[in-house]
Amino acid sequence: MESKKMYLYPVWLRIWHGVNAICIIMLIVTGVSLHYADMEYPFMSFGLSITLHNIFGVIALISYVIFFAMNRLFLNGLQYRMKLKGLMKRLIDQGKYYMFGYFKGEPKPFPISEENKFNPLQRVSYTVTMYILMPIVIITGIGLLYPEVIMDEVAGVNGIQLTALLHAIMGYFISLFLVIHLYVASVGKHPLKNYKSIVTGYHEHE
Template identity: 55%
Template sequence: MSTEEKIYLYPVWLRIWHAFNALGILVLIYTGLNMQFAKPGFELIRFDLAVTLHNYAGIIVSISYLAFFIGNIVTSNSKYYKIKPKGLRKRLFKQIRYYTYGMFKNEEAPYPISEKRKFNPIQKYTYVVVMYLMVPIIIITGIALLLPELIIEEVYVLSGIFLTALLHAIIGFLISIFLIIHLYFATIGKKPLSNFKSILTGWH
């Protein structure tokens, strides 16, 4: 690919955020699994250490998310997340067809990356749900679990702490699944490592 064909998609601030966020989430997943399934005689790491690391990683990811949110407000990066409901179903089915059939037949991607479009329709709406719905929920429930006095004691005869922890765990599981899918789709490029190189250099 020539220099003229390259597109600068990932500014420095976004790459730094991505690195902190990725490392923080990996620590959260690892320590979260340990806290969820630890029992006498089986611990990936000491339970108290897992709790401490989970709390610190959660704080770092929360601050990182705040930087992402502000960055999207003050830079042009927000344009990639704008929702366009008109024709959404058609765009989604077109992209689904490509993922399930077209790319295995070496067809051209229906929504190639450009300066105006960083994500295809499936990526865009998935990222919007994850970054603007799931992540805020997991941050809010995480803060509530750190400060349990903020949680309503009882909701329909169920413990407020239990419901908060349950929601936190469910969203954490969904984000973990998203991460696995995200890593897989990152390998779908001109070469398997092309997209990973892009997030390091900024150039697609």
């Protein structure tokens, strides 16, 4: 079959994606190390974890600001907007495809195009991650980097405790997103095809 190439991912987007990926992986590794810190099973020293977590956290913040600004300036931001009408049906259709249609060799219900880079499941999960989870994890992270700015008490509960809990819960969701994102990227005729796309910028149409 003759393949058609589409240039979907411009250079800035690929650089941002790479930097963000490294930051997220480092933040998850060091974050888990801090959360499960233990005398008997030292995975990474607590001090080193703190330092790395702070450094990659700041880089992730800068990277997020760039992502946010570029999406406002360029058309890429449109990929994160969606019509709510019929969204549930579109999500179910895409879910059914991953669970059943894919194995039967059915065509993709929402083929990739330059205007529509993401299928409905991607569109929702990427939007939730980038515009809800990331801002919360960044704001709570800044709070934990400067704990003196956090309110002492919120509704009778320690402010730092609430901030840390929210930060950890968002961290869990982002980790979950990463796992699913990495796996789903391998779904296709060639498992490495999508990984190649995010490096070269070109998407090969099957």
